[in-house]
Amino acid sequence: MFSFQIKKKNGKARTGVLSTPHGEVKTPGFVPVATRGALKGMGFREAGELGADVFMVNTFHFYCRDEHLVVKEAGGLHRFLGTDYPLMTDSGGFQVFSLGAGWQRSTGKLPHKESNKRGQEKKGMVEIKEDEVVFKSPFNGDLVKITPESSVKAQENLGADIIFAFDECTSPLASYDYQKDSLQKTHRWAEKSLQALKNEKQRMMGIVQGGRFEDLRKESARFIASLPFFGFGIGGSFGESYGDSKENMYSILDILSEELPSLKPRHLLGIGEPVDLIEASLRGVDLFDCVIPTRFARHGTALTSSGRVNVRSSVFQKDNSPLDANCSCTTCLQYQRSYLHHLSKKKEIYGIILLTHHNLHFILHLMEEIRESIEEGDFSKLQRMKKEL
Ligand SMILES: [Zn+2]
Secondary structure (H helix, E strand, C coil): CCEEEEEEEECCEEEEEEEECCEEEEECEEEEECCCCCCCCCCHHHHHHCCCCCEEECCHHHHCCCHHHHHHHCCCHHHHHCCCCCEEECCCHHHHHHHCHHHHCCCCCCCCCCCCCCCCCCCCCEEECCCCEEEECCCCCCEEEECHHHHHHHHHHHCCCEEECCCCCCCCCCCHHHHHHHHHHHHHHHHHHHHHCCCCCCEEEEEECCCCCHHHHHHHHHHHHCCCCCEEEECCCCCCCCCCHHHHHHHHHHHHHHHCCCCCCEEECCCCCHHHHHHHHHCCCCEEEECHHHHHHHCCEEEECCEEEECCCHHHCCCCCCCCCCCCCHHHHHCCHHHHHHHHHCCCHHHHHHHHHHHHHHHHHHHHHHHHHHHHCCCHHHHHHHHHC
């Protein structure tokens, strides 16, 4: 029922097929994120028609108020969402990071330009203990507890095909000592998560952590690879400051391509800028998930073959050209920039729908180009595209 087969290898890059009881996923592949069970601005079928073949739902949003039980009662995520596509759920570790270390110093997985310096921390809402994480629910302020076991139980109730072990997603600004301690905890939690998995219709990915430190990443890859996971999530943060994070991520992916067993799938969690999709695929990453295409659309930003543009910009008001002349999606074939500008400025929902359609088409088409390049062994097109994106 579950398998991962590599079709073609080229350098570190590979194409393959991940099979699940709900169908096959082409790799390297992009996993659109339906945070609370919706893609925001698009249905699953429409995304499937654009080429999406798997979706990610965030456990955290169903965890805080025990809504995973509602989903279980409704027949599981596939029934609840009314879709037969392969589904994944994450463990909640990243959202805990967002409320805690990420919130305290205003950072994401990669440091922002405006991330707070040490000493300027805001008060976090998370306490990370040996066996559990306690945090204030962002939904109603209640104290909520997550353990590896409770995360897996919630993911079992949701019933996605692929689930993830519970981990601590560390801040890119955390010290070496903190990362090292945290890594041991994540490794213990990985073992507990695996032991808690009872449903034979699900497979679990273990998560490699270690932040920006190459020795910790190696140690983590070796430990997680020694456990019987179906595949691996590459989690956590990269770089120490804005500007060095991409290079750090790429060099760590180079190391992990050597350290992780080559026959199992590798999923780079939460990273999805077009350039990163190319760079990471060339370094042997098989799967990506990211909210970029849908979130950007809600803010008027389009990903195009010549880089990001924001349709709210006044230069689009009288621009009657397509959003991206190189794109074959319905938005680009049918509408002009002036209309997209108008819809976005007037906050019309249809503007978000059209941009979501384009952005997702753009990313899924890019993944197709990446797979083709790997199969053909010719990376020249990708190298040219990277300069424009
Ligand atoms: Zn388009």
